[in-house]
Amino acid sequence: MQFVFENSTTLKELNREADELTSKLLEDGKYLPITFSNTDKCKLMNFKGYEYYWDSSSVSGKQKLVYTDKKKNFEVKYFDEVFITDSIKIAKGYYIPPEYSVLADKIILHGIKPDFILERDTALVVTRYKFKDVKFSETPYEGRQSVTFDYFVYSELVIIPKGSYLFLTKQKSARVLTHLLEPKSADSFVQWGFMNQIFEQKEYYEDYVMEKLAEEMLANDSELKKEFEEKLMTDEVFKNNPQARLDNVYPIFRIEN
Secondary structure, eight states, X not given: OHHHHHTHHHHHHHHHHHHHHHHTTTTTTOEEEEEEEEOSOOEEEEEEEEEEEEEEOTTTSSEEEEEEEEEEEXXXXXXXXXXXXXXXXXXXXXXXXXXXXHHHHHHXXXXXXXXXXXXXXXXXXXXEEEEEEEEEOSSOBTTBOXXXXXXXXXXXXXXEOTTOEEEXXXXXXXXXXXXXXXXXXXXXXXXXXXXXXXXSOOSOOOHHHHHHHHHHHHHHOHHHHHHHHHHHHHOHHHHTOGGGGSOOBOOSEEEOO
């Protein structure tokens, strides 16, 4: 607290500069680090703690940890060399459809307001994600059932419905938006289990509708067609399950420009 008091002006300026740099991530075409790891390199540091010992427990029948009130310094390893393991190019923004307004509300709780809410249905080419190899955690964590997956990316002309929220990334909270709305982020809504309903089957869609849409997508996106054909050759479950080829599309729309 003494350090903060004595360096308040410098800290405020550093914070302002950081906000300015973040708001220019899209403009500069930058990639945002999403996941990190650390090297095996470490240094020893002094950790101030208290002496402890193990004693038998009459309650659990096992050994229990007992702390004393005697101070003790412990030498511990501190791994402070971090490197980036994955990153993602900053989007221009994201449309959240009205049926997911609860996610927009959570973003607003972070002090991030939507740039506007659509007043009419709007046709727009967007980037979308389709999930595959979806796996749910065996047990909940912090009250939520987390989920992991792979996905592929494709572009699509869609009708963004009236009432959708637009959040643009040209602002100081671009990092927060990206971490919350990009599926590959470990802190994203979808990995934290806020969108598990997209992996559930509520009603069957009419195949003739989805078939036509899928054919158009494959015809207009050579990369998507290549991935689709490769999956047919390498994934027997996908190949022999027509329904699996049409499920698990991320409902948030990413816009590039």
